[in-house]
Amino acid sequence: VRRVRTHHLAEMKQRGERITMLTSYDMYTAEVFDEAGIDVLLVGDSASNNVYGNETSLPVTVDELLPLTRAVARSARRAMVLGDLPFGSYQASPEQAYLTAARFMKEGGAHAVKLEGGAEMAPVVERLTRGGIPVCAHIGFTPQSEHTLGGYRVQGRGESAERVLRDAHAVQEAGAFAVVMEMVPGDVATQVSQELAIPTIGIGAGVGCDGQVLVWQDAFGLRTGRMPRFVKQYADLRGTLAGAARAYADDVRAGTFPGPEHTF
Ligand code: KIV
Ligand code: NA
Numbered sequence: 001v002r003r004v005r006t007h008h009l010a011e012m013k014q015r016g017e018r019i020t021m022l023t024s025y026d027m028y029t030a031e032v033f034d035e036a037g038i039d040v041l042l043v044g045d046s047a048s049n050n051v052y053g054n055e056t057s058l059p060v061t062v063d064e065l066l067p068l069t070r071a072v073a074r075s076a077r078r079a080m081v082l083g084d085l086p087f088g089s090y091q092a093s094p095e096q097a098y099l100t101a102a103r104f105m106k107e108g109g110a111h112a113v114k115l116e117g118g119a120e121m122a123p124v125v126e127r128l129t130r131g132g133i134p135v136c137a138h139i140g141f142t143p144q145s146e147h148t149l150g151g152y153r154v155q156g157r158g159e160s161a162e163r164v165l166r167d168a169h170a171v172q173e174a175g176a177f178a179v180v181m182e183m184v185p186g187d188v189a190t191q192v193s194q195e196l197a198i199p200t201i202g203i204g205a206g207v208g209c210d211g212q213v214l215v216w217q218d219a220f221g222l223r224t225g226r227m228p229r230f231v232k233q234y235a236d237l238r239g240t241l242a243g244a245a246r247a248y249a250d251d252v253r254a255g256t257f258p259g260p261e262h263t264f
Contacts, residue, residue, distance in 0.1 A: 004039050004080040006112065006134050006177040012039075012210070013199040019178075019211025021082075021201055022219070025051050025068045029216060030075035040201075041076050042114065042213060043069040045084045045144070050217045057143045058087045062100060066108045073109030082136055083110030087144040090115050094127035101133045114180065116142035118167020122174035129175030137171035140164055140205065141183035152228075154204075156184045161191075168192045168200075180213060181205040183230070204230030 012019055021040040024030045025047045033041060044050075047068055048060030065086055073081045083104035090097035097115070104110040112134035115121060125135045140155045149155070156164035164184055171179055176198060181189050183204040190208025193200040202209030214231060217223040221236040251257035 001078045003111070004078060006080075009039070009080075009178055009199050009211075010197075013197075019199055019201060021211060021213035023047075023050070023213070023215045023217075024072045024076075027071050027075040030072040030079075030081075033216070034076040034079045038079055039211075040082055040213075041072055041079045042082045043072050043084060043108070043110070044215065045086045046215050048086075050215060050223065056146065058146075060086050062086055062089050062103060066103065069104060069108030069110050073111075080111050081109065083108050083113045085113055085115045090124060091117075094124045097124040098127055098131055098133070101128050101135075102131075105133060112136060112177065114138055116144050118163075119170035122170045125171050125174035125176050135171075135176045136178045136180060136201075137167075137176040138180040138182065139167040139171065139184075140181045140189075143182075152183070154183045154185060156188045161185070161188045164188055165192060165195070168196055172196050172198050178211075181209060204228060 009019055019040065020038045021042055022033050022038050023044040023046055024033055024041040025043060030041055043065060045057045045060050045065065047065060048054040048057040051068065052060060052064060054060065069083045085100055089100040101113045104113050113128065114136040115124065116138040118137065118139045121137065125137060128135045141149065141152065146152065168179055178199045178201060180201045180203065181192065186206025186208055189200065189202055189205035193209050199210040201211040201213050203213050218227060218231045219234050221233050222238050224238060
């Protein structure tokens, strides 16, 4: 199998083929999603909430994400593995960003990195790209900035649509190979996707993007609680796992497992 590379994603956009992305943080999901044909596996800083038990993405560290990135990179044969730079590990300067991103490539085995920000991050995108690190930008609602953005809210409504367009063009000019757009009105996301040469990957940005990403625990029903409107649930893994755990516990308590066939 041939590895998905940045130029393949560009060609997919040109052909009108939609790009599939899911998060992955471990070996088995990486294997399964890779074998299912998912094009890009994002080792998201959403591991903060979905692996490490934090309430937001802010606390997760580079040292916590690197081992997860390495596990995914070892396990995916075809998919591009995209490492997500955590809060505080790249915003200080292009040099800080380069040193952090290089660790994701060298120690994590990532094929590219993602970082949050638009026009203000253009110098960082340019520095990484010049230094041999492909960058996927992330604009619209950027969870690492929830405290400056005033919580989880749609970005680019009304006059602020201009801001989203400006950010999109800025990261493209700086050399980004793709851009994630989160919680942006569908018409704005469609316009951005039509104007940009590089692929757009939407999450809460409608069907006009060139691809789509979801957090797998949201999409496949492992997480509980109130789900954002942009999530579609494709499985009930929490129910399946809970049923299996209860059946196991029942068997052990009843003495019906292990049986003779499980015994030496
Ligand atoms: O960390 C993450 O999972 C993400 C996606 C939601 C785009 O950044
Ligand atoms: Na993220």
